[in-house]
Amino acid sequence: MSIASVAINNRVVTLVLTVVMLIAGLYIFNGMSRLEDPEFTIKDALIITPYNGASALEVEQEVTELLEKTVQQLGELDKVTSKSERGLSTITVTIKEQYNKETLPQVWNKLRQKIDDVKYYLPPGAGPSLVIDDYGDVYSIFMVVSGDGYSFKELKTYVNDLQQQLLLVNGVGKITTFGEKSEAIYIEFNRSRMAQLGISPEIVAAQLNGKGLVVDAGRAHVGSSSIAVSTTGGFTKVSDFEKLLITHDTKQFYLSDIAKVSRGYVSPSTQLINFDGKAGIGLGISTVSGGNTVDMGEAVLAKLSELESQRPAGIEFGYVSLQSEGVKEAISGFTSSLAEAVIIVIVVLLFFMGLRSGLLIGFVLILTIAGSFIFLAPMGVALERISLGALIIALGMLVDNAIVVVDGILIRMQKGESAESAAPRVVNQSAWPLLGATLIAILAFAAIGTSNDATGEYCRSLFQVVMVSLLLSWVTAVTITPLLCVMYLKAPKSTDKTSPYQGTFYTKYRGLLASSIRHRYLSSASIIGIFALSLWGFSFVQQNFFPSSTRAQFMVDFWLPQGTHIEETQKHAESVENYLGNLANVEHVTTTIGEGALRFLLTYQPQQSNSSYAQFLVDVDDYTVIKTLIPKIEVELLQKYPDALVYASPFELGTGTAGKIQARISGPDTDVLRETSDKVLEVFSKESNTKGVRTDWRNKQLYIEAVLAEEQANINGINRGMVAEAIKESFEGVTTGVYRENDLLLPIIIRANENERSDITNIENVQIWSPNAQKMIPLRQVVQSFETKFEDGLILRRNRERTITIFADPVTGTASELLATLKPQVEAIKIPPGYTLEWGGEYEDSSKAEKGLASSIPIFILSMILITIVIFNSLKQTLVIWLCVPLALIGVTAGMLATNQPFGFMALLGFLSLIGMLIKNAIVLVDEINLEQSQGKSLINSILDSGVSRLRPVAMAALTTALGMIPLIFDAFFVSMAVTIISGLMFATALTMIVLPIVYALIFKAENP
Incomplete structure (x- = not known):
């Protein structure tokens, strides 16, 4: 049965x-869970290791090299990249593709263990290393809390309370803040006064620590009880610091006699955020693993509405990204497109198949x-x-x-x-x-x-x-x-039971098919000629990887020269922010200073900490205006800030990296690397269609080197570390303890007063304590000279090789077109022995993705061929079917050129799916030929009758598929795939219904009709 x-x-x-x-x-x-874009696992972790006082070169050689060598012992490692800068090593560990979100936690545990094992080999003063494995977490809600007239302390208090409330909301995974200003207790010494009194900062620091430390007073055994003992006398308020009695030799005086005590914000800040020109605190809220972004977003908004009565007047919320709303809108759009496609298909069925059959x-x-x-x-x-x-x-x-x-x-x-x-x-x-x-x-x-x-x-x-x-x-x-x-x-009402294929359309098709088979060699030559023409035409089709998003928001990256103080960057950023906010069609501007924002989209790649960097996230009323706004912004800002690098870009769909064109130069010597990269930079800059041309090493930075007078230093009992401490204490400040206030731990920072620390020309007069002389002396007595020099502020490496990456993006057209122009010019540059040139960016991403497909495509093509053989038990019939597959390229080339669509990764997937669709149609036709022959018909009549009888179902299948794709033509992500399938399927199906019978007649040597 x-x-x-x-x-x-x-x-x-x-x-x-x-x-x-x-x-x-x-x-x-x-x-079902709803998302705007599918998730993919970011297989990166960061290793952050401080090494205060060390130059970028010292950080690289003494910390980064050691940790990279340790990381390379991981069998799961794909690549390791690093950035060494003054006082800090940042290593990015990327794991191989086969590891997913279920197996990655085990890998990160192994990484932590290895980093922990090597900590004893770090140089003194370096560490501890921090492994950050949630670098890829996405904060589906990213908002900024601001308020006119509110201090950062007041904002922080409100944000902390809000954070506690929102953590209780169902579906909320983690809440992270951004742009907080931490408080500190500042003790600003008058070094001249200290010199007069003969007091060193170390004496004051020791007495501050003694009073501020929490010390275990032990327990007393009283009867049958063990009773804890505690002491009082610590700092309970800021004014207590001023009353601290300093004793030195036989002298006693209050701290207020030699220093000003104040409570303020830690300076300089490392990250700042503004929303529409108002400084605030960013709040990122992520969804629990496997949670529903829409449900979580709605629950958070409901909670905020519930807490509205508790929000102080003047406190405002600015939403940088609210994925729940975006997801609802996107899913609504996708669902509408699906419904439209279903309706289109059903209408086509009703038209061609009749009411009952169609329904x-x-x-x-x-x-x-x-x-x-x-x-x-x-x-x-x-x-x-x-x-x-x-x-x-x-x-x-x-x-x-x-x-x-x-x-x-x-x-x-x-x-x-x-x-x-x-x-x-x-x-x-x-x-x-x-x-x-x-x-x-x-x-x-x-x-x-x-x-x-x-x-x-x-x-x-x-x-x-x-x-x-x-x-x-x-x-x-x-x-x-x-x-x-x-x-x-x-059953049909007609009593004619002879043949249902007597209509004009079927008759004309049969005549065309018969004529084509009679002239099979001429027909075959014509098809081969058309196919060759399509191969030639395909060379004119643009290439890309993934398209830009239709998100009504874009980014403006703003770089000042490397080494710019964050306060200077902030001043320029606020001016740019004001300019952007006044542009037509701009609704909101979010500014991050010092680093990129929290990862609020999976495809967003935040810039790591850099004081010379600012980013503007610009919301517009319609995404279509982004194309005109971007060039306008770039031109006008570059005119206003000629020393800055300004680069604006829309968000991208799919995976990818920053900088669509990337050339990587690797080698041992930093000077040779810079010299070679400058040549590449020149090629990139001369091309009129490039923008955002830059290198990741950026410019060299100015620094001051204090050359120690060894003999005088030894006489005074002063060493390099003491000189560094005195200079840092004078200009930046040195943390000497903590002040406890409820659950807060505020650092106690000692530094010179404002007059002394604001004048770098006075560096030689900075007072330093001489242990041997037991008094303060000026630095000029132990420092031979202060020399101004330049150094590499950033040293980047890739797989333990120093590597400079030169970036560029196309002004118009696709990255592949620009690369085709730049590549021969760059590769003509003579690369010194021991140095290598590699291409990254979209070229590398696309190649990796295509390589991932290419490794398995042969297996699946072979499987498809084997299934075809199993179905028909015939090699000849399998050959007939597969010879028709290349015909798809004719329609694809015509469609791509006609619509000016690039052939990207999604178009490639469309082409692969097209192969399956064509083979499916061909199988239906060949199966019908077998059926006709089994009923005793001649080969040529079987071919002709099968073509006629299968014309409607094959054409219907192609038509429903093609017309059902129409809604995707209006989707930026799927448009190239839609064009590929529609044009390829319509052309190939029409040709298949002629060509397959011709090829069948040729291979099986059918007689002429």
């Missing part, structure tokens, strides 16, 4: 299961989509751009199987057979070829589903959705579809 017979004979069970599947699918759909197939389509959610949800597939787009892509294929079954039943009914008899026979005839064709269509997407890289992870739901929905479409085609045909299809 056939599958269809079982379904028909047990119609109550079949119908009940159908209703259950429909209702369950719709119910599960409503509860029947339309119902099966909706059932298949709903049923797919039942299986997708347990697989962890969320509703997002890729998964919903995949459903739209699959729509046409989802009705293919049902169309073949319904069309076959209709044809038999037109010949006088009953639906009850026709349904099982049609399913028996076509079920297994259709299953094979379905598996082939699925395998066309399998390469992306099995790719381990970030791009594969990003697009994985595409394969999962196609696999589940297509398999389910086959199941519904051989079960519920024949049952519904039996229940609702009516």
Whole structure:
């Protein structure tokens, strides 16, 4: 008994299961997790190691090198990059692609253990090393709390209270602040007065520590009890510091006699944030792992509304990113596109198949989509751009199987057979070829589903959705579809039971097909010529990786010369902020100074800490204005700030890196690296179509070197460290303890008073304590000279090699076009022996993604060929089918050139899926030829009759797929894929219905018609 017979004979069970599947699918759909874009795991961790006082070179040689060597012992390591700067080592550890979010925590534990093991080998004064493994966390809500007339202390108090309340909200994972200003107790000495009194800062620091320390006074054994003992006398308020009695020799005086005590903010700040020109504190809120971003966002907004009455007057919230709203809008848009595509497909079916047949197939389509959610949800597939787009892509294929079954039943009914008899026979005839064709269509997407890289992870739901929905479409085609045909299809009223293919359209097609086969060699030569022309034309198609986002927000990166003080950067940033805020179509401007913002989007890559850097996140009322705003902003800001680097860019979709064009120069000597990179920089800068040309080493920085007079220093008992401490204490300040205030620990910083620390020219008169002379002496007595020099402020490495990266982006056109112009010029530069040139950026990202596909594509192509062989048990018929596959390129080339769309990664996926669609159609046609021959017809008549009989289902399958893709043409992410499939499928299907019979006639040597 056939599958269809079982379904028909047990119609109550079949119908009940159908209703259950429909209702369950719709119910599960409503509860599925929702995201704007699919998640992919950022496999990076940071190792931050301070080494105060060390130059970038010393940090590199003494800290970074040691830690990198340790990191390279990780078997899971993909690459290690590092940045060494004065006083700080930052190492980025990237893990191999095959490790996912489930296995990464174990890797990070191993990394921590290795870093912990090596801490004893760090130089004195270096460390401790901090491993940050949540670097890739995404804060789906990023807001700024500000308030006119409120101090940072008051803002911080409110934010801390708010943080405690929001942490209790269901779905909230972690809350992180950004741009907080920490407080400190400042003790500003009058060094001249201290010199007169003969007191050193160390004496004062020791007495401050003695009074501020928490010391264990032990326990007393009293009777049967053990009673703790504590002491008082610590600092309880700031004024207590002024009353601290300093004793030195026989002298006593209050701290207020020699120093000014104040409470203030730690200066300089390392990160600042403004929203629409108002300074504030950023608040990033992430969703718990596996949580629903929309539900969490709505819950947080509801909590904020509930707490509204407790918000002080004047406190404002500015939303930099509110993913829940963006996700709702995006999902609504995707769902609308899906609904539009379904309607388009059903309308096409109604038009070509008739009312009953069209409604029947339309119902099966909706059932298949709903049923797919039942299986997708347990697989962890969320509703997002890729998964919903995949459903739209699959729509046409989802009705293919049902169309073949319904069309076959209709044809038999037109010949006088009953639906009850026709349904099982049609399913028996076509079920297994259709299953094979379905598996082939699925395998066309399998390469992306099995790719381990970030791009594969990003697009994985595409394969999962196609696999589940297509398999389910086959199941519904051989079960519920024949049952519904039996229940609702009516026999045609016409009594002509000879042939249903007597219409003008079929007659003309048969004539064209017969003529083409008669002139098979000329026809074949023509097709080969057209194919060769398409190959040539494809060289003119633009190339890219992923398109820009349609997010109504863009970034402006603003770099002042390396070494610029953050307060100077802040002053310029506030001016730029004011300029941006006054531009037409700009709604809000968020400014981060000192580093990039929290990662509020998965594809956003925050800039690491740098005092000369500011970034502006600009919200506009319509994303279409971004294209005109970006060049305007870049030109006008560069005119106003000629020493700055200004680079504006939209957000990108998919994976990728900053700087679409990247040239990496690696080698041992910093001077040779800079000299070589300058040549590359010159090539990049001379090209008129480049912008944002820069290097990651940036300019050399000015520094002052105090040359110690060794003999005089020894006489006074002074060493290098003491000189460094005195200079730092005078100009920046030295932390000497902590002040406890409830749960706060405020650093106690001693430094020179403002007059003394604000004048660098007075450095030689800085007072330093001489242990041997027991008095303060000026630095000039122990320092031979103060020399002004330049140094590499940043030293970057890649896989333990010093590496300078030169960045650029195209002003117009694609990165691939710009790279084609720049690459030969750069590669013409003579690279010194021992140095290497590599290309990164979009070129590298695209190559890695394509390599990830290329490694598995041959396996799946071979599997598709084997399935074809199994279906027909014939090598010749398999060859006929696969010779038609290249024809897809003809339509793809024409479509890409006509629409001026680039052939990117998504277009490549579209092309792979196109192969599956074409083979599926070809299988239907070849299977029909076999059926016709089995009924005793001649080969040529079998070919002609099969072409005519399969014309409607094949054309319908192609038409529904192509028209169903129309909503994706308006989606920036899918447009290139949509154009690839629509143009490729329509051209290739039309050609297949002619070319496949020609090739079949050639290979099997059919007689002329």
